[in-house]
Amino acid sequence: MPRYYFDLSNGAGFVHDPEGRDEGNLAAARQVAITALRGIISSEINEGKPVSRRSFISVRSEAGDEVAKVHFQDAILIED
Amino acid sequence: MTVDRSVLLPYLSKVERRRSLSEAASAAFMALPLEQHSYEIYRDILKEGDRPTRACLILTGVASRYSTLKNGTQQINSFHLAGDMVDLNAGLLTVSDSGIRTHTPTTVVTIGCEDILDLASDYPEWGRAFWFDTLVDASIFREWTVNVGRRTAVARVAHLLLEFNARLEKIGLGDGRAFVLPITQADLADAVGLSAIHTNRSIQRLRRSGAIRTHGRNFVIEDYPALVEEASFDPAYLQPEGPRR
Numbered sequence: 001m002p003r004y005y006f007d008l009s010n011g012a013g014f015v016h017d018p019e020g021r022d023e024g025n026l027a028a029a030r031q032v033a034i035t036a037l038r039g040i041i042s043s044e045i046n047e048g049k050p051v052s053r054r055s056f057i058s059v060r061s062e063a064g065d066e067v068a069k070v071h072f073q074d075a076i077l078i079e080d
Numbered sequence: 081m082t083v084d085r086s087v088l089l090p091y092l093s094k095v096e097r098r099r100s101l102s103e104a105a106s107a108a109f110m111a112l113p114l115e116q117h118s119y120e121i122y123r124d125i126l127k128e129g130d131r132p133t134r135a136c137l138i139l140t141g142v143a144s145r146y147s148t149l150k151n152g153t154q155q156i157n158s159f160h161l162a163g164d165m166v167d168l169n170a171g172l173l174t175v176s177d178s179g180i181r182t183h184t185p186t187t188v189v190t191i192g193c194e195d196i197l198d199l200a201s202d203y204p205e206w207g208r209a210f211w212f213d214t215l216v217d218a219s220i221f222r223e224w225t226v227n228v229g230r231r232t233a234v235a236r237v238a239h240l241l242l243e244f245n246a247r248l249e250k251i252g253l254g255d256g257r258a259f260v261l262p263i264t265q266a267d268l269a270d271a272v273g274l275s276a277i278h279t280n281r282s283i284q285r286l287r288r289s290g291a292i293r294t295h296g297r298n299f300v301i302e303d304y305p306a307l308v309e310e311a312s313f314d315p316a317y318l319q320p321e322g323p324r325r
Contacts, residue, residue: 006277015281018296019265036275043233043278057277 004029011052033057033070098322105203126180132170134190141186156271228273236272237282238311
């Protein structure tokens with residue numbers, strides 16, 4: 001299985017993924033990023049911290065290329 | 081394969097540090113029939129739903145107890161280090177509710193469930209020692225329930241790091257401030273109920289606050305009181321005082 005790396009940009013901060021994880025394909029890796037971004041944003045909400053609409057997770061391949069980018073609006077559904 | 085019985089000595093001395101045993105009781109323990117097994121990383125010692133027939137004592141390495149959900153995600157329920165008797169439950173529980181998996185190359189010796197039950201009924205001091213061991217496991221499980229149920233992401237990670245720090249120090253694999261985390265960040269994530277990415281960010285938060293310093297899997301606690309405060313860590317749940325008698 002290919003290995004993917006998930007770097008988080010959250011407001012001002014950047015968190016590099018040193019380990020990566022094996023996923024069956026890019027769609028599965030994208031889903032991992034969506035689930036993670038939801039978890040991070042929900043704990044910010046629970047802790048009363050500001051949430052950045054510019055948050056995203058960049059998914060990289062083993063070679064280091066960005067193969068997907070999951071944005072705030074890909075993870076969070078907002079209805080008026 | 082005959083097993084060198086001296087591998088039992090660290091566990092025996094752990095039990096005797098808590099409360100001394102009669103000579104007959106130590107001798108009976110040292111005479112237990114043993115099997116030794118070595119596992120590579122990420123191998124199941126016991127699968128969920130198995131009917132175990134033997135309990136195991138970790139000689140070297142790290143194992144976890146884990147539960148798998150229908151969607152494939154896993155929750156790690158506890159970690160077990162060298163010198164820990166992992167599955168005393170098997171003595172009385174016929175079906176394993178959770179699996180046991182290695183996180184590093186791991187060597188164990190196993191003891192038959194019937195032998196454990198016989199030892200406990202022949203020597204009540206062993207019955208108490210095994211009872212105490214399972215109560216410590218239960219105490220740790222309760223603390224972990226609090227951890228995943230009620231603490232913030234950063235506090236959960238801080239708490240587990242402090243637990244590793246305390247337990248590794250106790251077996252001579254740390255000095256109470258610095259240790260090598262024996263698991264990956266993905267495993268850490270499965271133990272605190274967060275994604276690996278969220279766990280990674282929580283570690284970065286702790287690093288930025290100055291509470292810890294990391295280099296790969298090397299962790300140094302720079303500000304112990306701050307980390308303890310962040311985690312609301314009280315090592316009493318590890319039951320360092322030992323049994324009442």
